[in-house]
Amino acid sequence: MPDSPYxxxxxxxxxxxxxxxxxxxxxxxxxxxxxxxxxxxxxxDLARAVREGTREGAVLVAESQFxxxxxxxxxxxxxxxxxLTFSVLLKPDVPIARQGWLSLLVGLAAASAVRRVAExxxxxxxxxxxxxxxxxxxxxxxxRVDRAVIIGMGMNVSLRPGELxxxxxxxxxxxNAACADxxxxxxxxxxxxxxxxxxxxxAEGDADASGLRAAYLAWSATVGQEVRVELPGERVLTGxxxxxxxxxxxxxxxxxEDHALxxxxxxxxRRPPEQAPPGLGRPGLADG
Numbered sequence: 053m054p055d056s057p058y059x060x061x062x063x064x065x066x067x068x069x070x071x072x073x074x075x076x077x078x079x080x081x082x083x084x085x086x087x088x089x090x091x092x093x094x095x096x097d098l099a100r101a102v103r104e105g106t107r108e109g110a111v112l113v114a115e116s117q118f119x120x121x122x123x124x125x126x127x128x129x130x131x132x133x134x135x136l137t138f139s140v141l142l143k144p145d146v147p148i149a150r151q152g153w154l155s156l157l158v159g160l161a162a163a164s165a166v167r168r169v170a171e172x173x174x175x176x177x178x179x180x181x182x183x184x185x186x187x188x189x190x191x192x193x194x195x196r197v198d199r200a201v202i203i204g205m206g207m208n209v210s211l212r213p214g215e216l217x218x219x220x221x222x223x224x225x226x227x228n229a230a231c232a233d234x235x236x237x238x239x240x241x242x243x244x245x246x247x248x249x250x251x252x253x254x255a256e257g258d259a260d261a262s263g264l265r266a267a268y269l270a271w272s273a274t275v276g277q278e279v280r281v282e283l284p285g286e287r288v289l290t291g292x293x294x295x296x297x298x299x300x301x302x303x304x305x306x307x308x309e310d311h312a313l314x315x316x317x318x319x320x321x322r323r324p325p326e327q328a329p330p331g332l333g334r335p336g337l338a339d340g
Contacts, residue, residue, distance in 0.1 A: 063133035083109035092119035094139035146257030152300035161244035170229035175273035186223035
């Protein structure tokens, strides 16, 4: 049975019915949940759904993608059922200037869920990656379609070393996670997204009033690091990441001046811990 989802018993299929029963409750943010065996891109599929009038809270999960995308047009590929690949459709009633926090919010929610369920020390690389050490566990891509924001995530769960798409990637199995079952992981991630999202929307997108900025900074792998940021127009900025501003922009101090960056490809530049400036060291593992 070459097309059977059970050909690899270490990678069982997700149960759409079980996920719907657990997550689609009265009053829940999540309005629909579909699991498809294969698609080009869950973000692209939900973009079409937005134009067809799909409600906020739609969730689309794919067991595999053949045209998955990361930031800057990078491809995201993985063997079927080896990860969590999904997108959510949100329509936040908050000022546009504050909506840059959405991808950071989803990253924080995913990190919290992974810490709690898988017991792996995940940290956040601005703006959209989950790291274990300096190895990438998951990536996030947010895209605006009309009034909606579609946020997609790809998380490596059971990938083995020989299956990693790049050298500096990792998976929950490689990190000896306490749980690598995709069902409870996905439930935990979606519940964490809902909790953070409701608080943030209730605060009209104010990341300080909702507690979002403080929580994000506590788990940031970028703040306190020397960074090299590749900016649009083939520009490069190097300096010290000193914070994230109220709009979710990364603050980089270079040659005595602070720069607020809304976009850019960040590379962490390693340096000895004793050279870290006071007050910007990485925090210990927080309770999740």
